[in-house]
Amino acid sequence: MKKLVEGFVQQLRHAIEIGESASVTFSGPKYKNVVIAGMGSSGIGGSIIKSYVADKLSVPLLLSNGYNIPAFIGPSTLFIASSFSGNTEETISAVREAMEAEASVCFVTSGGELLRIAQENSMPHIVIPDDSGQPRASLGYSLVQQLYLLYYAELLDDTFKVELAQSINLLEEQIGSIKVQASALASTFRGKLPVLYASDLFEPVAVRLQHQLNENAKQLAHVNVFPEMNHNEIMGWQYPEKLFEQLVVLYIRTSYDHQRVKLRMDLSKAIFERKEQSVMEIEAVGATFMEQVLYLVHLFDWVSVYLAELNKVDPETIDNINYLKGELSKV
Template sequence: MKELIENFAQQLRQAMQAGESENVNLAGPRYSNVVMAGMGGSGICGNLAKTYVANKLTVPVLVQKCHSLPAFVGSKSLVIATSFSGNTEETLSMVRQAMEAEATVSFVSSGGEMLRIAQANNVPHLTLPTDAGPPRACLGFMLVQQLYLLHYAGLLDNAFKTELRQSIDLLEEQAGSIKVQASALASSLHTRLPILYADETFMPVAMRFQQQLNTNAKQLAHVNALPELCHNEVETWQNPSELNERLAVLYIKTGYDHLRSRLRMGLVREALEQKGQQVLEVEAIGATMLEQMFYLIHLFDWVSLYLAGLNKVNPGDTETINHLKRELSKV
């Protein structure tokens, strides 16, 4: 896992090269909506893509993580299905429904049943490297291919390519400092339950961090977004009071936080500190949204790896997840 995280910037570069080399035709009907279908490490890429394109696309984007598609999916829908293995049960279920609804479908996977369906139906398929590691370590490959599919569909202009190159440069420039910051943050979160707070815009980055803490460090974490948490969760820091000393609140700050969310962060911090709760902060670096997203993702991946070491667990082990998949395959 360490080598995979270390090579994240190179993964982004390889993903760009792959995207540029593809010859994909998605210039079908004038799309009225986009659905990003996927689960787990593949599914979070859909959330990140949606956040990035929110102010760039003129059609709504939905991220779907279950067995079913909403009723509005039809002939003017673009469904981008992502599954690293190509065999994810829930994603394949959505693929079949999308094809029945006569939606335009495109795939991102390393093969499996998804590749078979793509070849049998002449459906665009961007292929992931089979030796790239577990899905959660291949976020760069999957997210970049999703952006290229949106580009090939005529929905996303060329500007994202410049931001991708800038993101790669930033990660390479900040490689050393990211590790130092990640090691310190891991020490602060060790033996505690991380409470991750971010503005709604960057909620997918916080969710990705939570997932990496879960799978790599085998550690529970809680995520919530501003301003929503100010309407409910702020009242919960009373009971059970004995848990407070085992919690670690982390603010994830970016240049894209709403000004009112920043104001709320300060007010919530004051309330928490009055209750004796320390609040940690991480500030994103980068001139663009994509740079800040990838900076935080890379930083938090390192944190999850360092925490795995402190927790004395194998970050590559996902036996419980694998057990569930094996049992489900029997039914």
């Protein structure tokens, strides 16, 4: 897994090459909405894109993370299905419903049933490499190809291409600092329950870290966002008192945080400190949203592999997930 994390920058470069050379055309009507379907590591790219395009798309973009799709989906919907293996049962189910609703369905996958459906029905699709064998190690591929699908559908302009190139340069410049910070965070997280707080715009990044800690380091983590947590979770910082000894709080700060969110984060610190809880902070680096997201993703991926080493676990094994898939296949 460490080699796969090390190859993230090269993956982004390769993903851009794939996107640029993709032969994808859309012949449907002008789209009134976009839905991205995907689960787990194949779905987190859609969550990041939803935040990225919030101020760019003139139509709403929603996520579909399950077997069924919303009732509004129809002929004016661009439906993007993302699955590394192409065999994710929830995404396959959602695709079939989207096809029945006559949505314009397109795909990002390395193969499997979804690629068969795409080819059999002459639907737009971009094939990504399956070399890693790990969906969570292919975020660069799935994220970039979803951006290209939006671009080819004439919903997104080409600004993202410049921002991706800038992000690659940033990661190359910052890799030394990234590894130092990641190692320190991993040491702090060891034997603790990380409580990860970010602004709502950067929730996908916090969730990505949670996923990586779960799968790579085999360790639980908790995520919530400002300002929402100030309306509920903040009251939970009273009991059970013994739990607070096992927590470590991480703030994910960015230049895109709303001024009131920054104030809320500052004020909430006092509440955590009453439980003798210090707050660690990570500040995103980069001039654009894309740069800051990819910087944090890469940093947190390193945290997860370093923590896996400290926990003495194999970051590539996913025994519990494989067990569930095996049992589900019997029914």
